[in-house]
Amino acid sequence: EVQLVESGGGSVQPGGSLRLSCAASGFTFKDYSMNWIRQAPGKGLEWVAYMSGRGSTVRYAASMWGRFTISRDNVKNFLYLEVNSLRVDDTAIYHCVRDDSGFFFHDSWGRGTQVTVSS
Amino acid sequence: SNELTQPPSVSVAPGQTATIDCSGDNLGYKSVSWYQHKAGQSPIVVIFQNNRRPSGIPERFSGSNSGNTATLTVAGTQAIDDGDYYCQTWDSATGYVFGTGTKFTVL
Numbered sequence: 001e002v003q004l005v006e007s008g009g010g011s012v013q014p015g016g017s018l019r020l021s022c023a024a025s026g027f028t029f030k031d032y033s034m035n036w037i038r039q040a041p042g043k044g045l046e047w048v049a050y051m052s053g054r055g056s057t058v059r060y061a062a063s064m065w066g067r068f069t070i071s072r073d074n075v076k077n078f079l080y081l082e083v084n085s086l087r088v089d090d091t092a093i094y095h096c097v098r099d100d101s102g103f104f105f106h107d108s109w110g111r112g113t114q115v116t117v118s119s
Numbered sequence: 120s121n122e123l124t125q126p127p128s129v130s131v132a133p134g135q136t137a138t139i140d141c142s143g144d145n146l147g148y149k150s151v152s153w154y155q156h157k158a159g160q161s162p163i164v165v166i167f168q169n170n171r172r173p174s175g176i177p178e179r180f181s182g183s184n185s186g187n188t189a190t191l192t193v194a195g196t197q198a199i200d201d202g203d204y205y206c207q208t209w210d211s212a213t214g215y216v217f218g219t220g221t222k223f224t225v226l
Binding site for chain 1: 203215219
């Protein structure tokens with residue numbers, strides 16, 4: 001069974017930083033592209049970042065460039081998201097999400113970790 | 120522009136057919152997926168590659184994509200189809216983008 005378990009969220013002040021982690025199990029992690037997707041309170045789904053299975057391709061949503069960094073450890077089976085220069089509007093639940101092996105869509109989601117940015 | 124626009128809400132009576140549009144520049148040249156998201160649950164994909172249904176998704180869900188508009192059609196709507204629906208595309212240069220989302224209500 002595919003399991004994606006996020007951690008590392010918390011409450012921070014504007015300008016602060018966090019490192020989100022996602023422990024993956026139940027599948028061959030290095031064979032799958034992974035994403036971070038967030039949902040702010042009362043808002044829709046917002047894709048944040050993508051990394052291919054071997055880490056050679058990385059993509060970010062335009063508003064995240066320069067502030068967020070996605071990475072992965074294919075030995076430990078972890079996905080990470082470094083979030084810096086946090087703003088109040090970054091407050092959201094951040095989900096670790098796996099892509100389908102053959103097509104560009106998401107087939108498995110973690111329950112998410114809450115990030116709250118406030119002064 | 121990378122933006123995908125959906126109607127904020129769509130309502131339908133049980134048993135009827137409903138459509139949700141997703142509009143974006145030259146969307147017909149891209150591959151569109153549709154997700155159903157119920158409160159407290161993880162989103163699930165109901166359509167990928169414009170019109171393909173994953174295993175386990177009922178045949179009443181179908182998709183099309185042409186010009187600047189992709190459409191999700193739910194035929195013979197059931198109460199369990201209630202929820203938020205999002206379109207999404209992938210671009211190799213810029214990544215994924217979600218549509219603005221549609222609250223789908225079965226009356």
